[in-house]
Amino acid sequence: MNSSTSASAPSSDVVPCTDLSCRAPLFILLKSSAVWLVLSSLFGFLATMTFHKPDIFADCSVLTYGRLRGVSSSMFLYGFCLQAGIATMLWLFVRIGRTPLVHGVVTCAGAALWNLGVTIGVIGIFSGDMTGFETLEMPRYAALVLFIAYTVLGIVAALTLRNREPGTFSVSHWLLIAALFWFPWIYSTANLLLLTFPVRGVTQSVIAWWYANNLQFVWFSLVGLGTGFYFIPKLANRVLHSTCLAAISFWFLILFGSWGGIPNRAPVPAWMPALSTIGTVLTVFVLLTVAMNACRTLGCGIPNDLPEEDRLPLRFIKFGLFAFLLAGAMNIIGSLLQVSSYTDFTWFVPAKAGLQSYGFFAMTLFGAIYYFAPTLVAGKFWCPKLARAHFLLAAAGVILGLLPLAIGGVVQGSQLLNPATPFMDIVKHTVMFIRISSIGDILLLAGNVIFAINLIGGIIRYYRAQVEVIYTAATADVIAAGGRP
Numbered sequence: 001m002n003s004s005t006s007a008s009a010p011s012s013d014v015v016p017c018t019d020l021s022c023r024a025p026l027f028i029l030l031k032s033s034a035v036w037l038v039l040s041s042l043f044g045f046l047a048t049m050t051f052h053k054p055d056i057f058a059d060c061s062v063l064t065y066g067r068l069r070g071v072s073s074s075m076f077l078y079g080f081c082l083q084a085g086i087a088t089m090l091w092l093f094v095r096i097g098r099t100p101l102v103h104g105v106v107t108c109a110g111a112a113l114w115n116l117g118v119t120i121g122v123i124g125i126f127s128g129d130m131t132g133f134e135t136l137e138m139p140r141y142a143a144l145v146l147f148i149a150y151t152v153l154g155i156v157a158a159l160t161l162r163n164r165e166p167g168t169f170s171v172s173h174w175l176l177i178a179a180l181f182w183f184p185w186i187y188s189t190a191n192l193l194l195l196t197f198p199v200r201g202v203t204q205s206v207i208a209w210w211y212a213n214n215l216q217f218v219w220f221s222l223v224g225l226g227t228g229f230y231f232i233p234k235l236a237n238r239v240l241h242s243t244c245l246a247a248i249s250f251w252f253l254i255l256f257g258s259w260g261g262i263p264n265r266a267p268v269p270a271w272m273p274a275l276s277t278i279g280t281v282l283t284v285f286v287l288l289t290v291a292m293n294a295c296r297t298l299g300c301g302i303p304n305d306l307p308e309e310d311r312l313p314l315r316f317i318k319f320g321l322f323a324f325l326l327a328g329a330m331n332i333i334g335s336l337l338q339v340s341s342y343t344d345f346t347w348f349v350p351a352k353a354g355l356q357s358y359g360f361f362a363m364t365l366f367g368a369i370y371y372f373a374p375t376l377v378a379g380k381f382w383c384p385k386l387a388r389a390h391f392l393l394a395a396a397g398v399i400l401g402l403l404p405l406a407i408g409g410v411v412q413g414s415q416l417l418n419p420a421t422p423f424m425d426i427v428k429h430t431v432m433f434i435r436i437s438s439i440g441d442i443l444l445l446a447g448n449v450i451f452a453i454n455l456i457g458g459i460i461r462y463y464r465a466q467v468e469v470i471y472t473a474a475t476a477d478v479i480a481a482g483g484r485p
Contacts, residue, residue: 016375022090023376027459029087030369032115034452036079037362041445044072048441051434062126069089070125070137077135078146081117081357082183083111084365085223086109086153089176091372092230093157096172097164103156112153117145124133133194133208135215140195147188154180173247175226178254179219186214195208202268212260216353217331220361221253224324225290227315227368233297235306235314235371241296245289252289254280260331264340280335287328294321309374312387316367319395323359327352330406341417347430351402358444366394366451372374373458379465381458386450393447401440408433 047068049056057063094101101107121138124130129139138146157180161173190211193199199207233240240246259279260271296316306314330352334343343349374381408430415426 015362018094018098018100018377021104022094022107024123025101025104025111026087026091026373026376027170028108028111029083029090029114030373031456031459032069032111033080033083033087034448034455036083036118037074037448038328038445038452040072040080041046041073041448043068043075045438045441045445047072047344048434048438051431052438061128065377067125067128070130071122073135074121074125074137075118076357078121078138078158079115079222081361081365082150083118084369085179085361086114086150086157087179088227088365088372089223090153090157090160091368092172092176092227093164095372095375096170096230097161097168099165101156101164102163104160107156110149110156110175113152114146114149117142117149120145131195133190133204133211135212136190136194136208140191143187143191143195147184147191150184150187153186166457170230171240171243172226172230174247174250175222175229178250179222179226182219182222183212186211186219202266205266206262206268206272208256209261209266211261212353214258216356218253218257220356221257221286221324224361224364225249225253227364228294228321231313231317231371232294232321234316235310236298237306238297241293243291249286249289249293253283254282256280257286260335263344264335264337265344277335277337281332283328287325287332291325292322302333303444306383310371312384312391313367315391316363316370316394319391320362320364320367320396322362322478323355323363323398327355327360330355339466342410342413344413346392346412346416347405347433348413351405354402354405354429355398359402363398366390369455373455377458377460377462381462383454383457386454388453390447390450393443393450397440397445397447399440401437401444404436404440406432408437421460 046057046063048064050065050068050404057068061067071204090101090107095097118138121142124139124142125137130137136143161177190207193206193207194211198204229240229246260276260283262268262276264273264277266273330348333339334348334352370382370387411433412426414428415421415429
Protein backbone atom coordinates (compact mmCIF):
# COMPACT_ATOMS: atom_id res chain seq x y z
CA MET A 1 0.00 0.00 0.00
CA ASN A 2 1.22 3.45 -0.86
CA SER A 3 1.23 4.98 2.60
CA SER A 4 4.70 6.42 2.81
CA THR A 5 3.59 9.82 1.55
CA SER A 6 2.52 12.56 3.91
CA ALA A 7 -0.99 12.20 5.27
CA SER A 8 -1.77 15.88 5.39
CA ALA A 9 -4.28 17.26 2.95
CA PRO A 10 -2.67 19.35 0.27
CA SER A 11 -2.07 22.91 1.39
CA SER A 12 -1.37 24.20 -2.11
CA ASP A 13 -3.76 26.60 -3.79
CA VAL A 14 -3.78 24.31 -6.82
CA VAL A 15 -6.04 21.23 -6.74
CA PRO A 16 -4.52 18.18 -8.52
CA CYS A 17 -6.28 17.28 -11.76
CA THR A 18 -7.25 13.89 -10.36
CA ASP A 19 -9.16 15.48 -7.47
CA LEU A 20 -10.50 18.21 -9.74
CA SER A 21 -12.05 15.58 -12.00
CA CYS A 22 -14.27 14.19 -9.23
CA ARG A 23 -15.09 17.40 -7.36
CA ALA A 24 -18.56 18.11 -8.81
CA PRO A 25 -19.86 14.50 -8.65
CA LEU A 26 -18.57 13.99 -5.10
CA PHE A 27 -20.05 17.27 -3.93
CA ILE A 28 -23.46 16.15 -5.24
CA LEU A 29 -23.17 12.76 -3.55
CA LEU A 30 -21.85 14.14 -0.25
CA LYS A 31 -24.29 17.04 0.02
CA SER A 32 -27.26 14.80 -0.75
CA SER A 33 -26.10 12.11 1.67
CA ALA A 34 -25.78 14.69 4.47
CA VAL A 35 -29.34 15.90 3.88
CA TRP A 36 -30.71 12.33 3.89
CA LEU A 37 -28.74 11.60 7.08
CA VAL A 38 -30.38 14.49 8.93
CA LEU A 39 -33.83 13.54 7.68
CA SER A 40 -33.32 9.90 8.66
CA SER A 41 -32.34 10.92 12.18
CA LEU A 42 -35.34 13.22 12.44
CA PHE A 43 -37.87 10.62 11.32
CA GLY A 44 -36.13 7.97 13.42
CA PHE A 45 -36.53 10.17 16.48
CA LEU A 46 -40.21 10.72 15.66
CA ALA A 47 -40.63 6.94 15.42
CA THR A 48 -39.02 6.54 18.84
CA MET A 49 -41.43 9.10 20.29
CA THR A 50 -44.31 6.72 19.59
CA PHE A 51 -42.91 4.43 22.31
CA HIS A 52 -43.05 7.24 24.87
CA LYS A 53 -46.45 8.56 23.79
CA PRO A 54 -48.24 5.98 21.59
CA ASP A 55 -51.09 8.32 20.62
CA ILE A 56 -48.88 11.23 19.58
CA PHE A 57 -49.56 10.63 15.86
CA ALA A 58 -52.79 8.69 16.25
CA ASP A 59 -54.71 11.04 13.96
CA CYS A 60 -52.13 10.96 11.15
CA SER A 61 -51.76 7.69 9.25
CA VAL A 62 -48.67 8.95 7.44
CA LEU A 63 -46.74 9.20 10.73
CA THR A 64 -47.47 5.75 12.14
CA TYR A 65 -44.51 3.88 13.61
CA GLY A 66 -44.24 1.43 10.72
CA ARG A 67 -43.98 4.13 8.07
CA LEU A 68 -41.68 6.34 10.13
CA ARG A 69 -39.35 3.42 10.80
CA GLY A 70 -39.34 2.37 7.16
CA VAL A 71 -38.67 5.91 5.96
CA SER A 72 -35.89 6.45 8.50
CA SER A 73 -34.21 3.14 7.62
CA SER A 74 -34.44 3.74 3.86
CA MET A 75 -33.10 7.28 4.14
CA PHE A 76 -30.19 6.14 6.26
CA LEU A 77 -29.25 3.02 4.28
CA TYR A 78 -29.85 4.24 0.73
CA GLY A 79 -29.78 8.00 1.14
CA PHE A 80 -26.66 8.21 3.31
CA CYS A 81 -24.77 4.91 3.61
CA LEU A 82 -24.89 3.76 -0.01
CA GLN A 83 -24.42 7.26 -1.40
CA ALA A 84 -21.57 8.29 0.89
CA GLY A 85 -20.02 4.84 0.41
CA ILE A 86 -20.08 5.26 -3.37
CA ALA A 87 -18.53 8.73 -3.06
CA THR A 88 -15.73 7.38 -0.87
CA MET A 89 -15.19 4.46 -3.23
CA LEU A 90 -14.89 6.78 -6.25
CA TRP A 91 -12.41 9.05 -4.47
CA LEU A 92 -10.28 6.10 -3.39
CA PHE A 93 -10.18 4.72 -6.94
CA VAL A 94 -9.07 8.15 -8.16
CA ARG A 95 -6.55 8.78 -5.40
CA ILE A 96 -4.97 5.32 -5.10
CA GLY A 97 -4.99 4.75 -8.85
CA ARG A 98 -3.64 8.26 -9.53
CA THR A 99 -6.06 8.68 -12.39
CA PRO A 100 -8.86 11.17 -13.11
CA LEU A 101 -12.48 10.16 -12.74
CA VAL A 102 -13.89 9.27 -16.14
CA HIS A 103 -17.14 10.81 -17.42
CA GLY A 104 -17.76 13.32 -14.65
CA VAL A 105 -21.00 14.52 -16.24
CA VAL A 106 -22.31 10.96 -16.41
CA THR A 107 -21.39 10.51 -12.74
CA CYS A 108 -23.35 13.64 -11.83
CA ALA A 109 -26.34 12.25 -13.74
CA GLY A 110 -26.03 8.93 -11.91
CA ALA A 111 -25.90 10.72 -8.55
CA ALA A 112 -28.99 12.77 -9.42
CA LEU A 113 -30.81 9.61 -10.56
CA TRP A 114 -29.89 7.86 -7.31
CA ASN A 115 -31.39 10.68 -5.24
CA LEU A 116 -34.49 10.62 -7.44
CA GLY A 117 -34.86 6.90 -6.70
CA VAL A 118 -34.55 7.44 -2.93
CA THR A 119 -37.09 10.28 -3.10
CA ILE A 120 -39.56 8.12 -5.03
CA GLY A 121 -39.07 5.29 -2.54
CA VAL A 122 -39.62 7.52 0.48
CA ILE A 123 -42.79 8.98 -1.04
CA GLY A 124 -43.98 5.43 -1.75
CA ILE A 125 -43.44 4.38 1.86
CA PHE A 126 -45.25 7.46 3.17
CA SER A 127 -48.18 6.67 0.88
CA GLY A 128 -48.40 3.15 2.31
CA ASP A 129 -46.73 1.32 -0.58
CA MET A 130 -44.12 -0.42 1.59
CA THR A 131 -42.82 -3.93 0.96
CA GLY A 132 -42.71 -5.04 4.60
CA PHE A 133 -39.18 -6.44 4.32
CA GLU A 134 -36.64 -4.87 6.66
CA THR A 135 -33.85 -2.94 4.88
CA LEU A 136 -35.83 -3.38 1.63
CA GLU A 137 -38.89 -1.28 2.41
CA MET A 138 -38.96 0.82 -0.78
CA PRO A 139 -41.35 -0.31 -3.57
CA ARG A 140 -39.99 -2.00 -6.67
CA TYR A 141 -40.47 0.97 -8.99
CA ALA A 142 -38.08 2.93 -6.76
CA ALA A 143 -35.72 -0.05 -6.65
CA LEU A 144 -35.57 -0.05 -10.46
CA VAL A 145 -34.45 3.60 -10.50
CA LEU A 146 -31.84 2.86 -7.82
CA PHE A 147 -30.51 -0.12 -9.74
CA ILE A 148 -30.13 1.91 -12.95
CA ALA A 149 -28.40 4.71 -11.04
CA TYR A 150 -26.01 2.28 -9.36
CA THR A 151 -25.26 0.69 -12.73
CA VAL A 152 -24.25 4.09 -14.11
CA LEU A 153 -22.07 4.87 -11.09
CA GLY A 154 -20.63 1.36 -11.06
CA ILE A 155 -19.59 1.53 -14.71
CA VAL A 156 -17.87 4.87 -14.07
CA ALA A 157 -16.05 3.37 -11.08
CA ALA A 158 -14.97 0.32 -13.11
CA LEU A 159 -13.69 2.46 -15.99
CA THR A 160 -11.78 4.67 -13.56
CA LEU A 161 -10.27 1.59 -11.96
CA ARG A 162 -9.22 0.29 -15.37
CA ASN A 163 -7.35 3.53 -16.11
CA ARG A 164 -5.28 3.43 -12.91
CA GLU A 165 -1.51 3.77 -13.15
CA PRO A 166 0.48 0.51 -13.20
CA GLY A 167 1.68 -0.65 -9.80
CA THR A 168 -1.00 1.18 -7.81
CA PHE A 169 -3.17 -1.84 -6.96
CA SER A 170 -3.53 -2.01 -3.16
CA VAL A 171 -5.22 -3.93 -0.37
CA SER A 172 -8.13 -1.51 -0.39
CA HIS A 173 -8.81 -2.37 -4.02
CA TRP A 174 -9.58 -5.98 -3.11
CA LEU A 175 -12.41 -5.00 -0.78
CA LEU A 176 -13.75 -2.08 -2.82
CA ILE A 177 -13.90 -4.04 -6.07
CA ALA A 178 -15.77 -6.83 -4.29
CA ALA A 179 -18.17 -4.25 -2.84
CA LEU A 180 -18.64 -2.69 -6.28
CA PHE A 181 -20.09 -5.94 -7.65
CA TRP A 182 -21.58 -7.29 -4.40
CA PHE A 183 -24.38 -4.75 -4.03
CA PRO A 184 -26.00 -5.12 -7.49
CA TRP A 185 -25.95 -8.89 -7.04
CA ILE A 186 -27.70 -8.96 -3.67
CA TYR A 187 -30.02 -6.04 -4.48
CA SER A 188 -31.23 -7.46 -7.78
CA THR A 189 -31.62 -10.96 -6.29
CA ALA A 190 -33.66 -9.72 -3.34
CA ASN A 191 -35.89 -7.52 -5.49
CA LEU A 192 -36.51 -10.23 -8.09
CA LEU A 193 -37.30 -12.97 -5.56
CA LEU A 194 -39.27 -10.83 -3.12
CA LEU A 195 -41.00 -8.18 -5.25
CA THR A 196 -40.95 -9.02 -8.97
CA PHE A 197 -41.30 -12.83 -8.97
CA PRO A 198 -42.02 -13.42 -5.28
CA VAL A 199 -41.24 -16.81 -3.82
CA ARG A 200 -43.74 -18.34 -1.45
CA GLY A 201 -43.93 -19.10 2.22
CA VAL A 202 -41.08 -18.89 4.65
CA THR A 203 -38.56 -18.66 1.81
CA GLN A 204 -39.40 -14.96 1.64
CA SER A 205 -38.16 -14.47 5.19
CA VAL A 206 -34.97 -16.43 4.44
CA ILE A 207 -34.17 -14.23 1.44
CA ALA A 208 -34.99 -11.07 3.40
CA TRP A 209 -32.62 -12.14 6.20
CA TRP A 210 -29.97 -13.04 3.63
CA TYR A 211 -30.21 -9.63 1.98
CA ALA A 212 -30.18 -7.68 5.25
CA ASN A 213 -27.09 -9.57 6.45
CA ASN A 214 -25.27 -9.14 3.15
CA LEU A 215 -25.98 -5.41 3.05
CA GLN A 216 -25.35 -4.50 6.69
CA PHE A 217 -22.52 -6.90 7.43
CA VAL A 218 -20.79 -7.90 4.18
CA TRP A 219 -21.16 -4.77 2.00
CA PHE A 220 -20.63 -2.35 4.88
CA SER A 221 -17.58 -4.34 5.97
CA LEU A 222 -16.11 -4.42 2.47
CA VAL A 223 -16.38 -0.66 1.99
CA GLY A 224 -15.59 0.23 5.61
CA LEU A 225 -12.53 -2.01 5.88
CA GLY A 226 -11.35 -1.00 2.41
CA THR A 227 -11.53 2.61 3.56
CA GLY A 228 -9.87 1.83 6.89
CA PHE A 229 -7.00 -0.12 5.33
CA TYR A 230 -6.18 2.96 3.26
CA PHE A 231 -6.66 5.71 5.84
CA ILE A 232 -5.19 4.12 8.97
CA PRO A 233 -1.64 3.80 7.55
CA LYS A 234 -2.13 6.98 5.51
CA LEU A 235 -3.12 9.18 8.42
CA ALA A 236 -0.63 7.59 10.82
CA ASN A 237 2.09 7.97 8.16
CA ARG A 238 3.02 4.30 8.46
CA VAL A 239 2.91 1.15 6.36
CA LEU A 240 0.11 -1.40 6.76
CA HIS A 241 1.44 -4.09 9.09
CA SER A 242 0.54 -7.19 7.03
CA THR A 243 -0.95 -7.64 3.59
CA CYS A 244 -1.30 -11.34 4.44
CA LEU A 245 -3.62 -10.58 7.38
CA ALA A 246 -5.63 -8.25 5.17
CA ALA A 247 -6.00 -11.05 2.61
CA ILE A 248 -7.25 -13.41 5.33
CA SER A 249 -9.79 -10.78 6.45
CA PHE A 250 -10.96 -10.36 2.87
CA TRP A 251 -11.39 -14.04 2.02
CA PHE A 252 -13.07 -15.05 5.28
CA LEU A 253 -15.48 -12.14 4.90
CA ILE A 254 -16.28 -13.07 1.30
CA LEU A 255 -16.55 -16.82 1.90
CA PHE A 256 -18.43 -16.93 5.21
CA GLY A 257 -19.90 -13.49 5.88
CA SER A 258 -22.92 -14.00 3.63
CA TRP A 259 -24.05 -17.16 5.41
CA GLY A 260 -25.39 -15.46 8.53
CA GLY A 261 -28.54 -13.57 9.40
CA ILE A 262 -31.02 -16.41 10.00
CA PRO A 263 -32.22 -16.52 13.64
CA ASN A 264 -31.89 -19.83 15.45
CA ARG A 265 -35.56 -19.78 16.40
CA ALA A 266 -36.78 -19.04 12.88
CA PRO A 267 -39.52 -21.42 11.59
CA VAL A 268 -37.27 -22.92 8.91
CA PRO A 269 -35.51 -26.29 8.44
CA ALA A 270 -32.93 -26.77 11.19
CA TRP A 271 -29.98 -26.91 8.80
CA MET A 272 -30.49 -23.27 7.78
CA PRO A 273 -29.96 -21.69 11.23
CA ALA A 274 -27.16 -24.21 11.88
CA LEU A 275 -25.33 -23.24 8.69
CA SER A 276 -25.95 -19.57 9.47
CA THR A 277 -24.38 -20.02 12.91
CA ILE A 278 -21.33 -21.79 11.47
CA GLY A 279 -20.73 -19.03 8.95
CA THR A 280 -21.18 -16.32 11.56
CA VAL A 281 -18.78 -17.97 14.00
CA LEU A 282 -16.13 -18.32 11.29
CA THR A 283 -16.14 -14.54 10.85
CA VAL A 284 -14.17 -14.44 14.10
CA PHE A 285 -11.09 -14.74 11.89
CA VAL A 286 -12.11 -11.48 10.20
CA LEU A 287 -12.27 -9.76 13.58
CA LEU A 288 -8.95 -11.18 14.78
CA THR A 289 -7.00 -10.35 11.63
CA VAL A 290 -8.46 -6.84 11.37
CA ALA A 291 -7.69 -6.17 15.04
CA MET A 292 -4.11 -7.42 14.70
CA ASN A 293 -3.51 -5.43 11.53
CA ALA A 294 -4.94 -2.20 12.92
CA CYS A 295 -3.24 -2.44 16.31
CA ARG A 296 0.19 -3.23 14.90
CA THR A 297 -0.13 -0.51 12.28
CA LEU A 298 -1.52 2.22 14.51
CA GLY A 299 0.08 1.20 17.79
CA CYS A 300 -1.49 1.92 21.17
CA GLY A 301 -3.04 5.22 20.14
CA ILE A 302 -3.03 8.18 17.79
CA PRO A 303 0.51 9.54 17.24
CA ASN A 304 1.05 12.85 19.03
CA ASP A 305 2.91 14.44 16.14
CA LEU A 306 -0.04 14.31 13.74
CA PRO A 307 -1.58 17.65 12.64
CA GLU A 308 -5.11 18.32 13.79
CA GLU A 309 -6.56 17.93 10.27
CA ASP A 310 -5.35 14.30 10.37
CA ARG A 311 -6.09 13.54 14.01
CA LEU A 312 -9.84 14.12 13.72
CA PRO A 313 -10.42 11.77 10.75
CA LEU A 314 -8.29 9.16 12.51
CA ARG A 315 -10.44 9.47 15.64
CA PHE A 316 -13.56 8.75 13.62
CA ILE A 317 -11.99 5.78 11.85
CA LYS A 318 -10.51 4.38 15.07
CA PHE A 319 -13.92 4.61 16.77
CA GLY A 320 -15.50 2.93 13.75
CA LEU A 321 -12.97 0.11 13.86
CA PHE A 322 -13.67 -0.53 17.55
CA ALA A 323 -17.42 -0.54 16.79
CA PHE A 324 -16.81 -3.05 13.99
CA LEU A 325 -15.02 -5.42 16.36
CA LEU A 326 -17.69 -5.03 19.03
CA ALA A 327 -20.57 -5.48 16.57
CA GLY A 328 -18.85 -8.54 15.11
CA ALA A 329 -18.40 -10.03 18.57
CA MET A 330 -22.06 -9.37 19.39
CA ASN A 331 -23.04 -10.98 16.10
CA ILE A 332 -21.01 -14.11 16.84
CA ILE A 333 -22.13 -14.44 20.45
CA GLY A 334 -25.76 -13.74 19.52
CA SER A 335 -25.70 -16.50 16.89
CA LEU A 336 -24.89 -19.22 19.46
CA LEU A 337 -27.91 -21.36 20.29
CA GLN A 338 -27.60 -20.89 24.07
CA VAL A 339 -27.42 -17.09 23.73
CA SER A 340 -29.83 -16.57 20.86
CA SER A 341 -32.73 -17.80 22.97
CA TYR A 342 -32.25 -14.60 25.02
CA THR A 343 -31.47 -12.21 22.16
CA ASP A 344 -33.44 -13.25 19.06
CA PHE A 345 -36.44 -11.03 18.28
CA THR A 346 -35.50 -8.52 20.99
CA TRP A 347 -33.97 -5.03 21.03
CA PHE A 348 -30.54 -6.67 21.04
CA VAL A 349 -30.84 -7.26 17.28
CA PRO A 350 -31.43 -3.62 16.23
CA ALA A 351 -28.71 -2.54 18.68
CA LYS A 352 -26.25 -4.87 16.96
CA ALA A 353 -27.33 -3.68 13.51
CA GLY A 354 -27.08 -0.04 14.58
CA LEU A 355 -23.58 -0.55 15.92
CA GLN A 356 -22.52 -2.08 12.61
CA SER A 357 -24.23 0.49 10.37
CA TYR A 358 -23.73 3.74 12.30
CA GLY A 359 -21.04 2.94 14.87
CA PHE A 360 -18.75 1.33 12.30
CA PHE A 361 -19.78 2.27 8.78
CA ALA A 362 -21.04 5.82 9.24
CA MET A 363 -18.24 6.80 11.63
CA THR A 364 -15.62 5.40 9.23
CA LEU A 365 -17.13 7.35 6.34
CA PHE A 366 -17.22 10.51 8.45
CA GLY A 367 -13.49 10.17 9.02
CA ALA A 368 -12.84 9.59 5.32
CA ILE A 369 -15.00 12.55 4.29
CA TYR A 370 -13.33 14.86 6.80
CA TYR A 371 -10.05 14.02 5.10
CA PHE A 372 -10.84 13.94 1.39
CA ALA A 373 -13.44 16.73 1.10
CA PRO A 374 -10.78 19.47 1.66
CA THR A 375 -8.58 17.87 -1.03
CA LEU A 376 -11.24 18.75 -3.61
CA VAL A 377 -10.86 22.50 -3.08
CA ALA A 378 -8.06 24.98 -2.53
CA GLY A 379 -8.04 26.55 0.92
CA LYS A 380 -10.02 26.02 4.11
CA PHE A 381 -13.12 23.81 3.95
CA TRP A 382 -14.18 22.65 7.45
CA CYS A 383 -14.89 24.52 10.65
CA PRO A 384 -12.64 22.63 13.14
CA LYS A 385 -14.84 23.40 16.17
CA LEU A 386 -17.94 22.03 14.48
CA ALA A 387 -16.01 18.93 13.35
CA ARG A 388 -14.83 18.22 16.90
CA ALA A 389 -18.35 18.77 18.26
CA HIS A 390 -19.66 16.33 15.66
CA PHE A 391 -17.28 13.61 16.83
CA LEU A 392 -18.18 14.07 20.50
CA LEU A 393 -21.91 14.04 19.80
CA ALA A 394 -21.71 11.08 17.42
CA ALA A 395 -19.56 8.99 19.79
CA ALA A 396 -21.77 9.78 22.78
CA GLY A 397 -24.89 9.15 20.72
CA VAL A 398 -23.71 5.71 19.63
CA ILE A 399 -22.89 4.73 23.22
CA LEU A 400 -26.05 6.11 24.83
CA GLY A 401 -28.30 5.11 21.95
CA LEU A 402 -27.22 1.51 21.39
CA LEU A 403 -25.81 0.22 24.69
CA PRO A 404 -29.14 0.56 26.57
CA LEU A 405 -30.92 -1.22 23.70
CA ALA A 406 -28.47 -4.13 23.84
CA ILE A 407 -28.85 -4.47 27.61
CA GLY A 408 -32.60 -4.02 27.37
CA GLY A 409 -32.75 -6.72 24.71
CA VAL A 410 -31.06 -9.26 26.98
CA VAL A 411 -33.40 -8.35 29.85
CA GLN A 412 -36.37 -8.52 27.51
CA GLY A 413 -35.32 -11.97 26.26
CA SER A 414 -34.85 -13.39 29.76
CA GLN A 415 -38.29 -12.14 30.79
CA LEU A 416 -39.94 -13.50 27.67
CA LEU A 417 -38.59 -16.96 28.54
CA ASN A 418 -40.25 -16.74 31.96
CA PRO A 419 -43.93 -17.74 31.56
CA ALA A 420 -44.75 -16.26 34.96
CA THR A 421 -43.88 -12.71 33.83
CA PRO A 422 -46.90 -10.85 32.39
CA PHE A 423 -46.27 -9.46 28.92
CA MET A 424 -47.27 -5.92 29.88
CA ASP A 425 -44.65 -5.96 32.65
CA ILE A 426 -42.04 -6.86 30.03
CA VAL A 427 -43.20 -3.92 27.89
CA LYS A 428 -42.95 -1.53 30.84
CA HIS A 429 -39.42 -2.67 31.69
CA THR A 430 -38.35 -2.36 28.03
CA VAL A 431 -39.68 1.19 27.73
CA MET A 432 -37.20 2.30 30.38
CA PHE A 433 -34.27 1.26 28.18
CA ILE A 434 -35.88 2.87 25.13
CA ARG A 435 -36.18 6.16 27.00
CA ILE A 436 -32.49 6.10 27.83
CA SER A 437 -31.74 5.25 24.23
CA SER A 438 -33.74 8.28 23.09
CA ILE A 439 -31.07 10.52 24.63
CA GLY A 440 -28.57 8.94 22.28
CA ASP A 441 -30.95 9.51 19.35
CA ILE A 442 -31.08 13.22 20.19
CA LEU A 443 -27.29 13.41 20.33
CA LEU A 444 -26.98 11.64 16.98
CA LEU A 445 -29.52 14.01 15.44
CA ALA A 446 -27.56 17.01 16.74
CA GLY A 447 -24.28 15.56 15.45
CA ASN A 448 -25.77 14.83 12.03
CA VAL A 449 -27.12 18.39 11.79
CA ILE A 450 -23.67 19.77 12.64
CA PHE A 451 -22.06 17.53 10.03
CA ALA A 452 -24.54 18.66 7.36
CA ILE A 453 -24.07 22.33 8.24
CA ASN A 454 -20.29 21.98 8.19
CA LEU A 455 -20.24 20.08 4.89
CA ILE A 456 -22.83 22.11 3.00
CA GLY A 457 -21.37 25.32 4.42
CA GLY A 458 -17.94 24.38 3.08
CA ILE A 459 -19.37 23.63 -0.36
CA ILE A 460 -21.30 26.92 -0.42
CA ARG A 461 -18.21 28.89 0.65
CA TYR A 462 -16.20 27.30 -2.13
CA TYR A 463 -18.70 28.05 -4.88
CA ARG A 464 -19.30 31.56 -3.54
CA ALA A 465 -15.58 32.22 -3.76
CA GLN A 466 -15.55 30.86 -7.31
CA VAL A 467 -18.43 33.12 -8.31
CA GLU A 468 -16.66 36.13 -6.79
CA VAL A 469 -13.49 35.32 -8.73
CA ILE A 470 -15.44 34.96 -11.99
CA TYR A 471 -17.41 38.15 -11.34
CA THR A 472 -14.28 40.12 -10.51
CA ALA A 473 -12.51 38.89 -13.64
CA ALA A 474 -15.55 39.59 -15.83
CA THR A 475 -16.05 43.15 -14.54
CA ALA A 476 -12.39 44.12 -14.30
CA ASP A 477 -12.26 45.40 -17.89
CA VAL A 478 -15.57 47.24 -17.52
CA ILE A 479 -14.43 48.97 -14.35
CA ALA A 480 -11.09 49.85 -15.90
CA ALA A 481 -12.78 51.27 -19.00
CA GLY A 482 -15.24 53.25 -16.90
CA GLY A 483 -12.45 54.78 -14.87
CA ARG A 484 -10.69 56.33 -17.90
CA PRO A 485 -10.97 60.10 -18.42
